[in-house]
Amino acid sequence: MAPNRAKALPSAIGVEADPLGAFCTTATIVRAKRGQRFSLSAGQRRSVYVVRKGLLVLQAKISGKRRQLLNLFYPKDIVRSSCVPPLPEASLVAAVVSEIWRVPTSSFEALANSDASLRRSLSQQLAHQHSRANLHIAAIGNLTSEERLASFLIEMALRIGVAGPDGIAFQIPLSRIDIADYLAINADTLSRVMSRFRARGIVFQTRRGRTLLPDGRTLRDLSPIADAVVALHGSAASKRDPCFSMLT
Amino acid sequence: MAPNRAKALPSAIGVEADPLGAFCTTATIVRAKRGQRFSLSAGQRRSVYVVRKGLLVLQAKISGKRRQLLNLFYPKDIVRSSCVPPLPEASLVAAVVSEIWRVPTSSFEALANSDASLRRSLSQQLAHQHSRANLHIAAIGNLTSEERLASFLIEMALRIGVAGPDGIAFQIPLSRIDIADYLAINADTLSRVMSRFRARGIVFQTRRGRTLLPDGRTLRDLSPIADAVVALHGSAASKRDPCFSMLT
DNA sequence: CGGAACGTTGACTGTCATCAATCTCTGTGG
DNA sequence: CCACAGAGATTGATGACAGTCAACGTTCCG
Numbered sequence A, B: 001m002a003p004n005r006a007k008a009l010p011s012a013i014g015v016e017a018d019p020l021g022a023f024c025t026t027a028t029i030v031r032a033k034r035g036q037r038f039s040l041s042a043g044q045r046r047s048v049y050v051v052r053k054g055l056l057v058l059q060a061k062i063s064g065k066r067r068q069l070l071n072l073f074y075p076k077d078i079v080r081s082s083c084v085p086p087l088p089e090a091s092l093v094a095a096v097v098s099e100i101w102r103v104p105t106s107s108f109e110a111l112a113n114s115d116a117s118l119r120r121s122l123s124q125q126l127a128h129q130h131s132r133a134n135l136h137i138a139a140i141g142n143l144t145s146e147e148r149l150a151s152f153l154i155e156m157a158l159r160i161g162v163a164g165p166d167g168i169a170f171q172i173p174l175s176r177i178d179i180a181d182y183l184a185i186n187a188d189t190l191s192r193v194m195s196r197f198r199a200r201g202i203v204f205q206t207r208r209g210r211t212l213l214p215d216g217r218t219l220r221d222l223s224p225i226a227d228a229v230v231a232l233h234g235s236a237a238s239k240r241d242p243c244f245s246m247l248t
Numbered sequence C: 001c002g003g004a005a006c007g008t009t010g011a012c013t014g015t016c017a018t019c020a021a022t023c024t025c026t027g028t029g030g
Numbered sequence D: 001c002c003a004c005a006g007a008g009a010t011t012g013a014t015g016a017c018a019g020t021c022a023a024c025g026t027t028c029c030g
Helices: A017-027 A106-114 A116-141 A143-159 A178-185 A185-201 A216-222 A226-238 A243-246 B020-026 B103-116 B116-142 B145-160 B176-183 B187-199 B216-222 B226-240 B244-245
Strands: A028-031 A038-039 A047-053 A058-063 A066-075 A078-080 A091-094 A098-104 A162-164 A167-171 A209-212 B028-033 B037-039 B046-055 B056-062 B066-073 B078-080 B093-094 B100-106 B162-164 B168-169 B211-215
Touching: A017 A098, A017 A106, A017 A116, A047 A106, A047 B211, A058 A178, A058 B116, A058 B244, A066 A116, A066 A143, A066 A178, A066 B116, A078 A116, A098 A106, A106 A116, A116 A143, A116 A226, A116 B056, A116 B066, A116 B103, A116 B116, A143 A167, A143 A178, A143 A185, A143 A209, A143 A216, A143 A226, A178 A185, A216 A226, B020 B100, B020 B103, B020 B116, B046 B103, B056 B078, B056 B176, B066 B176, B078 B116, B100 B103, B103 B116, B116 B226, B145 B168, B145 B176, B145 B187, B145 B211, B145 B216, B176 B187, B216 B226
Parallel strands: none
Antiparallel strands: A028 A098, A038 A091, A047 A078, A047 A098, A058 A066, A058 A091, A162 A167, A167 A209, B028 B100, B037 B093, B046 B078, B046 B100, B056 B066, B056 B093, B162 B168, B168 B211
């Protein structure tokens, strides 16, 4: 819980380039428990957050009651308050145990100003996240709940799934309510759709919340935006494991 | 229609700073008719577009049939393909007669690299657009069709409205189908909601497509995200005309 | 004078949200 | 060890809202 001063990265062993590691000298490491919130309001001294491990969600409330998860943030993602609309209770919340670097906005800008290649990485990263936000608009604007859930499962599989002999397995890092609020459907409806998927053998769920997707092909066919999801979330997976070919 | 080499800006007369004017030396001016498309696919030589006048929409298709307008772009907005998700038929379309500057990506980056204050403006502008995209997620994820239409009318009023004695007037630059696809509702439903608004005296529509909003207060009350819409779209309006106080 | 595109309206249908009851899982305290 | 409470998930019944289809009206073209 106590923030530490970030140390230099351990020398990489077969790890791809980590341009965001440049912030390690000015960042404060924060280890967040599930549910921990990070304020994004303008009142607070502004910081930029860089996700290192885990999963964070950007959420807000509409008219004080209805909740919406606007974005999911994975490792390497950057969160800055200027990209967050001024909605009530807009905040960044850790969905699972996570590690985040908190970088003062001034240091963030100073570093970006001094390093052209870092600047390029940041620009690309932010554009990528913007692209994901736009895809999410298309998803919740046009898809049925089944299609949304299929797209979400593909996203999860690509981001945190591990390919095995029986399919792709992972532990969904969000509660049912979180998933429902992310996909903009009712939690009850989500439960129904999930049950339907289970009955059709599209997903298997064991106790302890593990999810198994035995048939990537069918899942792909269920999601009209599967190609785009793979393009935006699949880069990590395809590097990690060739067995994702069912999805990609 | 014929692209011209951009000329230097005329000396400003009481006009606020225009950091994007820096691109005038390398930009190609494009005057677009209603419906003209700009490719954003990777195949094409990439360009960055800067909106100068008019209104552009970013659209895509889902499974070849359903259309979604992802974003609206107003003057000063920047459109680059890296912010656009890889969906079928993703394209930038002029909703009305517009003027756009087409800047080669290489020039765009070179200029940004050479000028720290321009870089700051660009970063702010892109963050602002990202913020609007996130607000749109909240809108189509959580609002009823009435609430969506109210929010849209507020956005239009702030962006292109002119305050007069009878309220705020403007000519909606989108067809009904466009508006419906932007708000992610059916065009028939939109027509019904609009009729309801007319019956309640919330909007008046004359022939020639002019729209009049006599009662900004009621409209505000109908939109749960009115505050955020005003914050993200109202800066131009409040400078232009104090009569927008009904909305802000 | 057609014809096309767009908008409006009504009737019907289907999906999804709401409400409520039940069940599972987890952690706590006796 | 068991009982209990509370949160979250599941499932059914029900109703409202919005999408679909169809018919008709309007406007603007050639």
